[in-house]
Amino acid sequence: MGLFLRSPWDFKPGHLFLSFICALVLFSSNIFAEELIKIDGALKKMFPRVSHFDRQVVSLSAEQIRRVEEAARLTFAGKHSSQVIVHIAREQNTVVGYAFEDTAIGKWGPIHYLIGLDTNGAVSQIIILDHQEIRGRPISKPRFLRQYRGKTLTDPLQLHKDIDGITGATISSNSLTEGVRKILHIYKLVKSQLS
Structure with a gap:
């Protein structure tokens, strides 16, 4: 019969399945991306009385x-950006707080988040803006994020010490x-530059 089909509808069921699998692999990063909240909405949620x-x-x-x-016990190479949006x-x-917009690299892709700090440098709130995590979806839940509230540089901020991780994530x-x-x-280093 040759390599060419006689009509556009002359195909085997296996070819359709193979085409579907190829398309799924090519577009899977977009399928699992989950945008939870826009930055403006997150800022309003974090600082409800602030208008500017x-x-x-x-x-x-x-x-x-x-x-x-050195201080945070991490490496920037390939995982962290040298720029952060505040x-x-x-x-x-009067400055009443700061919201640091940052991205971390999870297992399945970037985790875009907002960390609210009070003027003393303590975490007031964390909001996950979007992520591509499959098993790590619970990181965006308030129940998980609440445990960061009040954390400062004096806390270890380490899994299994003062932060409970998510099983399987x-x-x-x-x-x-x-x-x-x-x-x-970063806040400790640059707070005098924030105007």
Whole structure:
């Protein structure tokens, strides 16, 4: 019969299944992406009484990266960006908190999140903006995120110490915990630059 079909509908059921599997593999990263909340909505949820946010991009120098890596016990290479976006929350002209927008790398892809800090550098709230985690979906649940509330640099911020991970989603839990630890150390380094 040759390689060519006689009509567009002359195919074997196995070919259709194989085509479906190929399409699924090609587009799987988009299938599992889950956008939970937009940044504006997350900022309003985090700081409900604040009407104005100043957005500032903080670019870390090589020396600052080295210091954060050492203090936070992590490496930036391939996992963390040298830039972080800070949304400075103001009531009238007074700074009432900061929202650090960052991305951590989970098992299945990026975890985009917002960490709220009070003016003393304690975590006030974490909101997961979007992620591609399959088994790590519970990282976006308030029950999991609540355990970060009040954490500062004096806390270990480590799985199985002061943070309970999610069974079957250790990489997702660890990635977010590492990201929180990183942001707290970045805040310590750059707080005088935030205006």
